[in-house]
Amino acid sequence: MAKKILSVNAGSSSVKATFYTLENPPAVIAEAQVSGITAPPPVFKYKGGSKKNIKEELKEQINSPQDAFKYILHRCFNDPELSGVASKDDLAYICHRVVHGGDYGASVEINDETIHHLEELEDLAPLHNSSALGIIKLCQKELPGVTSITCFDTAFHNTLPDHVKTYAINQDIAKANGLRKYGFHGISYSFILRSVAQFLGKPAEKTNVIAMHLGSGASICAIKEGKSIDTSMGLTPVTGLPGATRSGDIDPSLVFHYTSDAGKLSPASTKDMHISTAEEILNKKSGWKSLTGTTDFGEIAVDNAPPSHKLAFDILVDRVLGYIGNYFLKLDGRVDALVFAGGIGEKSALLRQALCARCESLGVSINAEENDKGPDNETVKDISQGSGKGPRVLICQTDEQVRFFPDRWWWFFANWRFLPLSSRWHTIVFARGHTEASRRGDLGNKIVGFLEATNADVTGGYVDTWA
Ligand SMILES: Nc1ncnc2c1ncn2[C@@H]1O[C@H](COP(=O)(O)OP(=O)(O)O)[C@@H](O)[C@H]1O
Ligand SMILES: CC(=O)OP(=O)(O)O
Numbered sequence: 055m056a057k058k059i060l061s062v063n064a065g066s067s068s069v070k071a072t073f074y075t076l077e078n079p080p081a082v083i084a085e086a087q088v089s090g091i092t093a094p095p096p097v098f099k100y101k102g103g104s105k106k107n108i109k110e111e112l113k114e115q116i117n118s119p120q121d122a123f124k125y126i127l128h129r130c131f132n133d134p135e136l137s138g139v140a141s142k143d144d145l146a147y148i149c150h151r152v153v154h155g156g157d158y159g160a161s162v163e164i165n166d167e168t169i170h171h172l173e174e175l176e177d178l179a180p181l182h183n184s185s186a187l188g189i190i191k192l193c194q195k196e197l198p199g200v201t202s203i204t205c206f207d208t209a210f211h212n213t214l215p216d217h218v219k220t221y222a223i224n225q226d227i228a229k230a231n232g233l234r235k236y237g238f239h240g241i242s243y244s245f246i247l248r249s250v251a252q253f254l255g256k257p258a259e260k261t262n263v264i265a266m267h268l269g270s271g272a273s274i275c276a277i278k279e280g281k282s283i284d285t286s287m288g289l290t291p292v293t294g295l296p297g298a299t300r301s302g303d304i305d306p307s308l309v310f311h312y313t314s315d316a317g318k319l320s321p322a323s324t325k326d327m328h329i330s331t332a333e334e335i336l337n338k339k340s341g342w343k344s345l346t347g348t349t350d351f352g353e354i355a356v357d358n359a360p361p362s363h364k365l366a367f368d369i370l371v372d373r374v375l376g377y378i379g380n381y382f383l384k385l386d387g388r389v390d391a392l393v394f395a396g397g398i399g400e401k402s403a404l405l406r407q408a409l410c411a412r413c414e415s416l417g418v419s420i421n422a423e424e425n426d427k428g429p430d431n432e433t434v435k436d437i438s439q440g441s442g443k444g445p446r447v448l449i450c451q452t453d454e455q456v457r458f459f460p461d462r463w464w465w466f467f468a469n470w471r472f473l474p475l476s477s478r479w480h481t482i483v484f485a486r487g488h489t490e491a492s493r494r495g496d497l498g499n500k501i502v503g504f505l506e507a508t509n510a511d512v513t514g515g516y517v518d519t520w521a
């Protein structure tokens with residue numbers, strides 16, 4: 055039986071996994087996730103075969119992303135309806151979302167050297183890279199023979215201009231230690247860009263949006279002509295907007311007034327993960343959890359909320375609003391759409407309504423009924439109404455699993471020898487090479503030349519039909 059691809063997203067509170075066929079275009083076989091890892095009971099959601107929307111509270115102990123991943127594999131491998139996904143032998147590739155990729159501009163194949171490099175980056179995204187690395191190492195051990203590949207959240211933001219990504223600190227120290235803005239949620243933003251551009255009927259290279267990925271980790275990104283020109287997260291995902299357990303922007307001096315132990319190693323540190331007390335507080339003991347006691351924004355964004363919940367809600371509105379104003383100016387007012395995505399952006403009509411009401415001066419206006427209904431099965435839903443003078447308001451059901459093929463043309467090119475040399479694969483590479491050719495100049499043309507030399511059946515157009 056043909057082998058399959060497994061795509062894994064270890065988020066800060068959930069592990070999501072999708073199985074795909076290894077074909078062009080890849081088709082979803084099954085989707086599974088365990089959420090609530092940080093707020094038990096964990097919840098298992100599953101779609102596969104005739105099972106459309108399974109949702110179960112788990113009694114099993116799920117204490118870590120590795121536990122969640124093992125549980126997902128167990129459930130999927132033991133579903134008799136998924137005959138093509140019955141064991142590790144059915145997998146060709148596992149593609150891992152890795153939040154911090156440092157200076158990596160493209161995906162890498164996992165081997166001893168890349169694991170070592172990723173370990174060095176672990177401290178910069180302690181809530182994420184250690185989860186992803188834990189799962190990567192588990193795969194190396196328990197699923198040897200399946201090639202693991204990483205996709206980085208940071209790669210989409212490689213286009214940040216120097217004056218945006220540079221902090222105003224000593225540049226010798228900054229360069230020696232890699233201290234700069236990297237930005238995150240890039241896999242989501244590239245999905246949002248592709249989907250929104252297609253929805254608007256524009257080439258991605260001509261699309262300008264302010265995209266908000268609001269989930270347990272929340273960020274916002276200014277995309278100009280298809281490129282990230284600024285984003286709210288920085289060196290680590292703790293900066294910018296507050297999140298479920300993250301503080302977002304604070305005065306850096308605050309940590310020394312908060313606790314005299316700020317620089318000491320946190321008791322939560324492990325052999326593999328070193329985290330200072332200040333990092334522990336700002337990453338894991340702040341955000342709306344610290345304000346309200348819950349990490350679930352669904353409990354906070356309600357009518358007649360208690361004062362603590364209303365304060366958390368108002369803080370998020372205030373901070374997002376600040377970035378929208380900032381990015382509206384950075385995009386010279388030429389904004390095709392404000393895009394809501396992520397668990398909160400997609401599900402909280404109240405938050406969208408509160409934010410859009412404050413953006414009326416930018417010409418933003420929404421249809422209250424469509425906003426309340428939210429998205430159904432569509433990837434992008436338009437909730438704007440009115441004169442059409444301001445930016446459209448869209449909800450995009452983002453997908454951090456679908457990233458392997460459209461974004462990874464460079465990986466395929468660099469590693470073509472690992473792949474079956476069928477015309478199908480060349481088509482994938484060509485399509486991406488073609489759309490990237492203008493951005494990457496000669497390199498895109500070289501790829502096309504290379505493919506022509508192999509007499510591949512290069513039909514192209516694949517990425518354009520992808521959403
Ligand atoms: N109906 C809802 N209204 C507001 N927020 C919600 C709702 N449902 C879920 N959420 C929020 O979405 C978050 C999950 O977002 P998601 O992007 O899927 O997670 P992660 O950041 O772990 O990848 C939950 O923690 C919860 O705060
Ligand atoms: C980068 C980040 O914050 O990711 P998540 O939303 O999955 O926590």
Ligand SMILES: [Mg+2]
Pocket residue numbers: 065066269270271
């Ligand atoms: Mg997320």
